[in-house]
Amino acid sequence: MKHILVIYYSQTGQAKQVLDASLKPFSGNPAYSLHYHLVKPQQAFPYPWSYTQFFDAFPETVHGVPCGLEPLAIDESISYDLAVIAYQPWFLSICVPISSFLQTEQAGRVLKGVPVVTIINCRNMWLGAQEKMKQRLLDVKANLVGNITFVDRSANLISLVTVLAHVLKGTKDKYLGIFPKYGVSEQDILKGPEFGAIIKKNLESGSLENIQPELNAAGALDIRGNLLLMEGRGRALFPLYANYISKKGSAGSAQRRTRVRIFGIVLPTAILILSPVITILSRLAPLLARKKFGKEIAYYSQNTLRKSS
Ligand SMILES: Cc1cc2nc3c(=O)[nH]c(=O)nc-3n(C[C@H](O)[C@H](O)[C@H](O)COP(=O)(O)O)c2cc1C
Known part of the structure; x- marks a missing residue:
């Protein structure tokens, strides 16, 4: 068994x-x-x-x-x-x-x-x-x-x-x-x-x-090219903004509420604005940097972790 x-x-x-x-x-x-x-x-x-x-x-x-x-x-x-x-x-x-x-x-x-x-x-x-x-x-x-x-x-x-x-x-x-x-x-x-x-x-x-x-x-x-590029931006910025909110207070605290609310507006707005731009970029990326783009997709299609992540 x-x-x-x-x-x-x-x-x-x-x-x-x-x-x-x-x-x-x-x-x-x-x-x-x-x-x-x-x-x-x-x-x-x-x-x-x-x-x-x-x-x-x-x-x-x-x-x-x-x-x-x-x-x-x-x-x-x-x-x-x-x-x-x-x-x-x-x-x-x-x-x-x-x-x-x-x-x-x-x-x-x-x-x-x-x-x-x-x-x-x-x-x-x-x-x-x-x-x-x-x-x-x-x-x-x-x-x-x-x-x-x-x-x-x-x-x-x-x-x-x-x-x-x-x-x-x-x-x-x-x-x-x-x-x-x-x-x-x-x-x-x-x-x-x-x-x-x-x-x-x-x-x-x-x-x-x-x-x-x-x-x-x-x-x-x-693995879609536009989402790969979009996530890359988010992953670079999220820890910075998470620190910015945490500095004001712990989970659920009133002290950090303003920063939380700003994030609640900025995040959907950023996705709304960036999404069409990134979709165009992702269509160009395979033409401009085909090798690099292909390598990224191949990397996320497997299960080992690269050292810099
Ligand atoms: C707090 C929160 C954050 C989320 N962030 C993401 C995300 O980063 N990427 C994504 O694709 N979906 C995200 N989602 C959507 C979830 O993947 C979605 O709620 C999930 O499909 C629901 O599955 P479940 O009913 O099994 O919990 C998020 C959902 C929640 C509640």
Whole structure:
């Protein structure tokens, strides 16, 4: 019997949907035992979020400050054959619950030496979060072998509107009757079992180390040039602005509220203005710097961490 440890967090259940679809080839199979654990913060994050709560979560998320978690009843007597971690990026970083779990001693014990596949569900920007995931997994001496992403495929500006309606208003259907439903499409979720079958085949043949190219060929990663450039800007600037807010006060404090509110206006405005410019640049970039651009996409399509990240 092979044991698969599944660690996940989800606010509205989307992560569980993509997780269940991806692990379908294993479920109900007597040769496998799936051990699901939902990470629960001691103080639950809100859904929907108020505007201030949402942007106030930014500094601690970017800095990777852990929150208190309910204890996880992981059977530590088992030596797991594979771990699957399903998470969402928050502010181009790992969402706080999963980042917190990865910083626990328990994560160090159960993930050490274990091959890990990450499954991300998000709007469309996951590159920076996954870089931080690579580092966290190195810290606990786990072995990241695969990454699968499920994104909202709407244009960047459309999904900016619909994700904000989703997180701030709890909108589950079409927003204002004109914007599409936010989230991963049913059609994309149906791809899950194909990814799971690749994992299963390679787990059985002892070649998990080699799954990423196969997952990529099946469409597990969708790296768009405009988003790559956009995230690069955000990842350079976010830590600076996170420091600027943190200097004024701790999470939720009234002292930093003005800076949080400014950020809440500046961030969507910057995306709104920069998005068309960056889309044009990203169309030119492959022409002007084809080699460099190709190298970047190749880098984010694999699971090792470069030293400068
Ligand atoms: C605080 C916060 C920050 C977010 N930041 C990002 C982000 O950086 N990139 C992205 O693609 N999506 C981002 N999102 C959107 C989430 O990925 C989205 O809420 C997720 O698809 C919901 O999945 P769940 O229902 O499983 O929690 C953010 C959401 C929240 C709540």
